[in-house]
Amino acid sequence: MDLRFLGGADEIGRSALLVNGSLLLDFGLQTSTPLRYPLDADTDPDAVVVSHAHLDHAGAVPALLSGDARPPIHWTPPTRALAMVLARDTLKLHGNTPQCRFTETNLRRVTQVSQTHSYRDPFEAAGHEVTLFDAGHIPGSAHVLIDDGETRLLCTADFHTDDQRLVAGTRARPEADIVLTESTYADTTHEDRDRVEQRFIDSVRTTVWEGGTVVVPAFAIGRTQEILLLLADSDIDCYVDGMGVEVTRLLRQHPEFLRNPEALKRASANARTVTGRDGQRERIADTNTVIVTTAGMLNGGPALSYIPEIRSHPTNKIAMTGYQVPGTPGRELLENGRLPLDNGVVPVSAQVEQYDFSAHADREGLRSFLDSYRDTPVLAVHGDDCEGFADRLRTDGYEASAPGVGDQLTVG
Numbered sequence: 568m569d570l571r572f573l574g575g576a577d578e579i580g581r582s583a584l585l586v587n588g589s590l591l592l593d594f595g596l597q598t599s600t601p602l603r604y605p606l607d608a609d610t611d612p613d614a615v616v617v618s619h620a621h622l623d624h625a626g627a628v629p630a631l632l633s634g635d636a637r638p639p640i641h642w643t644p645p646t647r648a649l650a651m652v653l654a655r656d657t658l659k660l661h662g663n664t665p666q667c668r669f670t671e672t673n674l675r676r677v678t679q680v681s682q683t684h685s686y687r688d689p690f691e692a693a694g695h696e697v698t699l700f701d702a703g704h705i706p707g708s709a710h711v712l713i714d715d716g717e718t719r720l721l722c723t724a725d726f727h728t729d730d731q732r733l734v735a736g737t738r739a740r741p742e743a744d745i746v747l748t749e750s751t752y753a754d755t756t757h758e759d760r761d762r763v764e765q766r767f768i769d770s771v772r773t774t775v776w777e778g779g780t781v782v783v784p785a786f787a788i789g790r791t792q793e794i795l796l797l798l799a800d801s802d803i804d805c806y807v808d809g810m811g812v813e814v815t816r817l818l819r820q821h822p823e824f825l826r827n828p829e830a831l832k833r834a835s836a837n838a839r840t841v842t843g844r845d846g847q848r849e850r851i852a853d854t855n856t857v858i859v860t861t862a863g864m865l866n867g868g869p870a871l872s873y874i875p876e877i878r879s880h881p882t883n884k885i886a887m888t889g890y891q892v893p894g895t896p897g898r899e900l901l902e903n904g905r906l907p908l909d910n911g912v913v914p915v916s917a918q919v920e921q922y923d924f925s926a927h928a929d930r931e932g933l934r935s936f937l938d939s940y941r942d943t944p945v946l947a948v949h950g951d952d953c954e955g956f957a958d959r960l961r962t963d964g965y966e967a968s969a970p971g972v973g974d975q976l977t978v979g
C-alpha cells in the first residue's frame with residue numbers, strides 16, 4: 568500500500584492522505600491567514616472518504632469538485648450535513664477572495680456525489696474496501712479502515728476514548744496491519760472530565776449569583792452542544808448564539824449518532840436562541856445570564872459582539888472551553904488580558920478562565936487505544952510533536968515512526 572501525506576502529518580490542520588494514488592482520506596483547511604490547503608490541491612482522486620466534519624479534515628473537500636472532477640465523497644450522514652455548514656461559512660467569510668478555492672457550484676456538486684454510510688457497514692471506494700467505526704470525537708466522526716486486498720490500514724482520525732455528554736468514547740478496535748494515529752494530546756493528561764465540569768459550573772454559578780454576565784466562547788460543532796448539555800443538566804438557563812445553533816438543530820436530526828438524543832432535546836429547550844436582530848445582543852450582554860456563542864477562539868462570530876459589551880466590568884466572566892491556538896485572539900486574551908478587534912486592541916477587565924473540554928484522547932487515552940495494536944506498526948500524525956510520540960512508542964517496543972508532509976511511504 569502506497570501512502571502520500573498531503574497535509575496534517577507532522578502538524579495540525581489541513582489533514583489529507585492519498586492512498587495508492589487513488590483514494591483520498593480527508594481534505595482539510597487550516598484557518599490561518601491566508602488559508603492553507605493540503606499539497607497538490609489540484610489532486611484528482613477517484614474517491615474521497617471524510618473522517619469527520621471539522622475544518623482541518625473536511626474544510627477543503629468542495630475544492631475537489633472543480634473542472635470535470637466528480638469523485639464520490641463517502642462519509643456518515645452527520646459529517647455530510649456539518650461539512651456543508653462549514654463550507655457555506657467558509658464561502659461567507661472568504662468566498663470573494665482568491666484564497667477560497669471553491670464556489671456555490673462546487674457545494675451543489677458535493678450534494679450530487681455524496682454517499683453516506685453507517686458505522687461498520689463496508690463499502691467500495693476507488694477499488695478499496697472501506698469501513699467506518701465510531702471514533703467518539705464528535706457526532707458522525709469515524710476511524711477509517713482501508714483494505715486494498717493486501718494491507719489493512721486503520722486511520723484513527725481524531726478520537727476520544729472517554730465518554731462525553733454528546734458522544735460515547737470509541738470502543739472499536741478493528742484488526743489492522745498498520746495504524747495511523749492522531750497524536751494531538753500525546754504530551755498531555757486531561758483533568759478528569761467530572762472535575763472540569765464541576766469547576767466550570769461552580770464558576771458560572773458564582774458569576775451569575777454575583778450579578779455578572781458569563782460569555783462562553785465555544786466551537787460550533789461538538790463543544791457548543793456539550794456545554795448546552797452540561798448547563799441544562801445543572802439547571803442553569805442560558806442563551807445560545809452563532810453557528811452552534813444550526814449545528815445543534817442538524818445534530819438532532821441524526822439521533823442515532825448521539826449518546827442521548829433526549830438530553831440534547833432538553834438542552835436545546837433550555838437554551839434561548841439569539842437571532843441578533845434589533846440590538847438583541849447588546850440587551851442580553853447587559854443581563855445577568857450565561858451566553859454560549861461561537862467562535863471558540865474568538866476569531867469571529869457573535870462572541871465578538873458580546874465581549875466588548877461585558878469587558879469593562881470585573882464581575883463579568885469569559886469562560887473559554889478549549890485549547891487556544893497561538894496567534895488567535897482567544898490566546899491573546901488568555902495570556903495578556905486584551906482582545907484584538909477590527910478597530911484596535913481593547914483591554915479586558917472581566918475575568919478570563921479556561922476549561923479543558925477536549926474531544927481528543929490524551930496521553931493515557933492514546934496509549935490505551937494503541938494497547939490493542941502492540942504488534943502492529945504505528946505511524947504518528949496530527950500533532951505538535953509526532954516525532955517525540957513515535958520515539959516514546961519505540962522505547963515501549965512499538966515499531967513506530969512519524970511521517971512528514973510531502974512524504975511518500977510504502978507499507979504492508
Ligand SMILES: [Zn+2]
Nearest residue numbers: 619621704725
Ligand atoms: Zn476533529
